[in-house]
Amino acid sequence: MENIYEKNAKVFKAFCDPNRLMIIEMLQSGEKCACKILEDLNIVQSTLSHHMKILCESGLVGSHHAGKWTHYSLNKEGCEKAKNLLTEITTLNKKCENKKGWVTPDENGNA
Amino acid sequence: MENIYEKNAKVFKAFCDPNRLMIIEMLQSGEKCACKILEDLNIVQSTLSHHMKILCESGLVGSHHAGKWTHYSLNKEGCEKAKNLLTEITTLNKKCENKKGWVTPDENGNA
DNA sequence: ATAACATATCGATGTAAATAGATATGAGGT
DNA sequence: ACCTCATATCTATTTACATCGATATGTTAT
Secondary structure, three states: OOOHHHHHHHHHHOOOOHHHHHHHHHHOOOOEEHHHHHHHOOOOHHHHHHHHHHHHHOOOEEEEEEOOEEEEEEOHHHHHHHHHHHHHHHOOOHHHOOOOOOOOHHHHOOO | OOOHHHHHHHHHHOOOOHHHHHHHHHHOOOOEEHHHHHHHOOOOHHHHHHHHHHHHHOOOEEEEEEOOEEEEEEOHHHHHHHHHHHHHHHOOOHHHOOOOOOOOHHHHOOO
């Protein structure tokens, strides 16, 4: 079983690796096959396959097979979800915003 | 030395841990001191300190000392930067968008 | 000065994740 | 049927990270 924090953390793990960020950048210019991506990275094929699996499972990237090739592309919905999640996480709750900018020990309930 | 991909990956690493996501959520309702955060998490004090360091170094969280206490709060600019980064990374480059939805082996330069 | 408290840092340990090599699967071409 | 190529999976290894206990630093109260 997995709580919401663990689930959300997994989404960001997809973005946590420099190689995966490079892959995502390559896909910004359109769909690419694995062999093309592999050319531009300093990793072996099995490592790329591992990263592509993580990107696909995170929903950020989609794939389809065409004969021998597997083509990868950015998945719009997956990317939107990630952006919405980040916004949700980083947005200050207006109602609770503290005008002073900090809480006092008293308000904290500490001493 | 660190390239842009490694640098960006670090930003997302701040979001990669369930405990850090919980901390960020707590800070949405305003500034909190470490001891208050510690109460709500199942970790020891040294572990919290480690997470706060990562959050501060990522720029997502700011801190200020008030006597014995250290107060933490979400840093607006840092959060904006993270959101902008994610948008930049996940946005399809319109000019290069492929109408067919995939590239052919020929266009790839492969066979 | 010393005691009590809040937080940071250090050192060790367990666990997860990245990587590579070897092998398997599956599609085309001959 | 066999060979080649593209990708996936398996296994082992190394590296990175989360966690904790112990200790250090710095603050306030007595």
